[in-house]
Amino acid sequence: MEGEADGSDSAADVSALGKKHLAMLERLSNRHQSRPDKSGSPPPAASFESTSSFLSLFNESRMSIESRLAQCRLADRSLLQLNFDEISASIANLEKLVAESSYYLPPYEVRSSLKTISDLKQALDNLSSELIPKKKFSFKNKPARKEPTAPSSKGAEADGHGSRPAAKAGSLAVAVPDSPGFRNRANEVLAKDVRGLEVGEFTLSDLESCEVRLIGCTRALFVHRLRNCRVYAGPVTGSVLIEEAEDCVFLLASHQIRIHNAKASDFYLRVRSRPIIEDCTGARFAPYRLNYRGIEQDLEDAALGEETGNWSKVDDFKWLRAAQSPNWSVLPENERIGTVDISELSA
Known part of the structure; x- marks a missing residue:
């Protein structure tokens, strides 16, 4: 006792x-x-x-x-x-x-x-x-992978402090924040004007074959488990954290961007510090190419009005040699997409 x-x-x-x-x-x-920031910078x-x-x-x-x-x-x-x-x-x-x-x-x-x-x-x-030792190995039929399904809510409205996937036992991945965002969707256009968002943070989690359009500034953007998605986002005044992305295209402007476990994905960036990657393969980088009505003012307000060139100065934290990391490259100009305009949020 x-x-x-x-x-x-x-x-x-x-x-x-x-x-x-x-x-x-x-x-x-x-x-x-x-x-406080009296200078505005x-x-x-x-x-x-x-x-x-x-x-x-x-x-x-x-x-x-x-x-x-x-x-x-x-x-x-x-x-x-x-x-x-x-x-x-x-x-x-x-x-x-x-x-x-x-x-x-x-x-x-x-x-x-x-x-x-x-x-x-x-x-x-x-x-x-x-x-908490794992169970001993035994031969079993591997269960079929469950595909994310779209909820029956109207349109593509962002979730509130809604469904957050339960953490897997022993998982050390970044926890999915309980903030407004899009979660558990497939084959949808997901659009949101984030200006005036009280929380200031936005989450994209467990999306497959979706196109995401975010107009306006956010303080932080969290991305978890995206596959075959296109993410077009206005400026982020703080950080973008990406955890698990495959066959995706991101258009992002932020003060700091960290990418973990991305595969065969393209990143069109404007960033004030050097982008950080870890455990990535086939990541390609190019300059930011997004447009919508008012984006120039949003970029100025987020202190991202000028192109820094940091999009091509990627730090691979798992590559310690002096030679160029094989895990990322500059996207050839003839393979880059044109400027994407999301002024009309709906498809």
Whole structure:
């Protein structure tokens, strides 16, 4: 009985730490997003004060996650998966924080922070495999892949804080944010004027053979599990995070863009920092080619009015040699699409 009580207390401690950690990240994110800007332009890059503040909070968060990982060994086995899911969400939020802060951090600090996050993911994966062993192999018929189906709602209106896919056991992918967006659709034109969106974030998740048209500025765009899609989006004042895309075309303008696990996809970008790719193959890059009524003003408001040329300066974080990474290339001019105009949102 005493052992059971100790296990319950430990599990409660891990859960409490998780809630405290998430609350801390939320406060940090709110502070970062509400930082006053009297000049109307982005903060100066890499000031000592902002960098040191970020590092202090980042390290506090890292130590919190490491502590919770250690306490999982003492937790009730029936609550392990819940604890792992909470820790995975904390790591995802920390990764989001790095992306949102990257415009003022020195490149070394961005790389170092992302390496720390990668190590935390690996530690969680190892611990999950150790404490929740996978079932022994047996021959079974592989179930047919379920195709995403379109809901019966009218038109292509964006979801509210709606369906978020349940996290797979042991999955370390970036958690799908519970924000407005398009989810679980197939063979549709999905259009939305995002100007005035209260949350400021937009999510595209589990889409197949869809065309997405987003007019106006957003603060952040999250993309998860897209296949054979075309995404035409107005400027993003913060970050674009892409997790799993295959045979897709993206037209994106943002301060920071990170792409993970993309295959055979084209990216037409305008970006203030160097695009980051990881675990990608066949990614091709070209300059931004989107138009709609009012886009020039939106680009100016997002501090993206000028072409920086960074679209062709891609950092492959999994390619450490001095030679050009084979995982990405510049899209040949004769294969690029023309300017896409989405002034009319409907098809």
